[in-house]
Amino acid sequence: MIVVGAGSAGFAAAVAAARAGAHVCVLEKSGAVGGNAAFSHTGFRAAYDGPDAIAPFVADLAGYELPGYSVADYAADLDRFGVPPALRDALAGDSYAALEWLRELGVRFTFNRSLHGRFEPGLVLAADGLVAAWERIAAAHDVDVWVDAPVERVVVDEGVLVGGVFMRADAVIVCSGGFQADAARRRRHLGTAGGVVRGSRHDTGELLEALIEDGAARAGGWGEAVITPVDAASPPAEGGNRMNRYSYPYGITVDAAGRRFFDEGSGLLADTYAVVGRLVLERGGAWQVFDAAGTRLLKRYAYDFATPRRADTVAGLGIDGLEETVRAFNAACPDGPFDPTRPDGRATIGLDPPKSHWAVPLREPPFRAYAVTGGVTFTLGGLAVDDGARVLGEDGAPLPGVFASGDVIGLFHGGYPSGAGQTRNVVFSRRAAASATGRA
Incomplete structure (x- = not known):
């Protein structure tokens, strides 16, 4: 069996197939393994019943709120992103079993990022050193991994072409990623080649x-x-998580003319971050603006790596139109309690665009402004598959004889629930392996 791509989806497919008795060769186009997972926090969104379901994965639950996240909750979140029902049910229904499988293989987990002990629903766990773990696990299962081996074509029901050489296989599982690292394809399909690529520079879409x-x-x-908000000084590709700028709910975001252009508090970060970068790109970049109170919430997302503008007054930040914007925003903010850990209903009054939650005036100096652009994580268009991951x-x-998993499959519309990507990789890779080995 041949697996195309040595990212997290490819490794999961290869190991699952090897455990089912297949002889597996993974072909990776680049000179290194890991794909996008090498640049990801590798959080996993999974359904779970409560603290007892999380206890096997982490050492100490003290101080954390773990109210549970049902399969129905997960399915409802996937519905908001247009996932077809059969694939939705597969992903939500298999999500916890996917984590158990990883743990049994030897993948270690830690808590995902929390704020004051509270997690975004379903997004409790993250894998620790996932790429290195996959390399170790694959070697233990005698999986052959070839780097610098770009697959040019999948020959249906026969095998693949690599460097003009035909390799026969009983089945091919395609885990080659999307096309986000190819500027021409981004321009053709997304309408923009702007921004930077958060992950692998090798996901260029030729095989797709x-x-x-x-x-x-x-x-x-x-x-x-x-497309997520990242530091404007990010490298063109492979900047990694330290470039993320995800604390926008606790301040305001403005364009070059100092005007707000979206609702920074429209919902939980997990539901909004995947589309905010596109809004930023459409404006040609933006500024995230915080006062001292907002700044105290920023360390959650690596802002310490950034170099912001700092000033004791809003005017001192040097952004045209910002003073007027902040004045109008502050006047529209209501009184009442502020809770940064959940949607708090503290919404602006009579402001367009509104801020639906966390609307707190920017009054406490010093003020900071962080320049941001859009970071393309993965493209949403891909191959159609059934619930057995058959292409x-x-x-x-x-x-x-052709199966698929990972970013190369088309699953989501308009964004995705944070953490669902890594879980999707395991769920559909296991299903692809089961379908492929059953066929063989």
């Missing part, structure tokens, strides 16, 4: 495009991508 040319059906949001043709029938 070749499969579609050979009859695979499209699915997911082909004009969409997960579907344009007629809706599975392509013989």
Whole structure:
């Protein structure tokens, strides 16, 4: 069996297939393994019943609120992002079992980022050193991993072409990622080649495009991508998590003219961060502005790595129009309690755009402004698959011997629930391996 791509989805597929008795070779186009996971916090969104379900993964639950997140809760969150029902039920229903499987293989977990002991629903656990763990686990299962081996084409029901050489296989599991690192494809499908690439520079979409040319059906949001706010000084690719600028709910975001242009408090970070970067890109970049009170909440997201503008007055930040914007924003903020750990209902009054939660005036100096741009994480358009991770043709029938998992499958529309990507990788990689080894 051949697995294309040595990211987290590819490793999961390879190990699952090897455990089912297959001889597996992983082909990776770049010179290193890891894919996007090498630049990710690797948080996992999973359904769980409560503290007893989390206890096997971490050493100490003291001080944490773990009220549970049901399969129905997860499915409802996936519904908001247009996941087809059969795939929704597979992802939500298998999510906890996926984490148990990883733990049994030897993957270690830690708590995901929390604020005052409270987590965003379902997003409690993160893998610790996931890429290194996968390398170790794959070696223990005698999985062959070849780097610098770009697959040019999948030959349906036969194998793959690598460097003009044909490799026969009983099945091929494609885990080659999206096309976010290719500027021309971003421009063609997303309408913009701007911003930076948060993860791997090698996810350029050639194999995805070749499969579609050979009859695979499209699915997911082909004009969409997960684009998040990152530091404007980020490298063109592979900047990693230290470039994230996710504390926008605790301040305001303005464009070059000093004007707000979206609701920074529209919902939980997990539900909004994947689209905010697109809004920032459409404005040609932006500034995140905080006062001293907001700044005290920033260390949660690595702002210590940034170099902001600092001033004792709003005017001193040197952003045209900002004084007027802050004056109007402050006047629209209500009195009442502020709770940064959950949607608190503290909304602006008569302001357009509104701030639906966490609307606190910016009054306490010093003030800071962080320059941000959009960081493209992964594209949402990909291959159509069924709940067995079989790649579907344009007629809706599975392509013989071809399976897929990870960013290369089209699953989401308009964003995704944070942490669902890593869980998707394991769920559909295990299903792909089961389908592929059953066929073989």
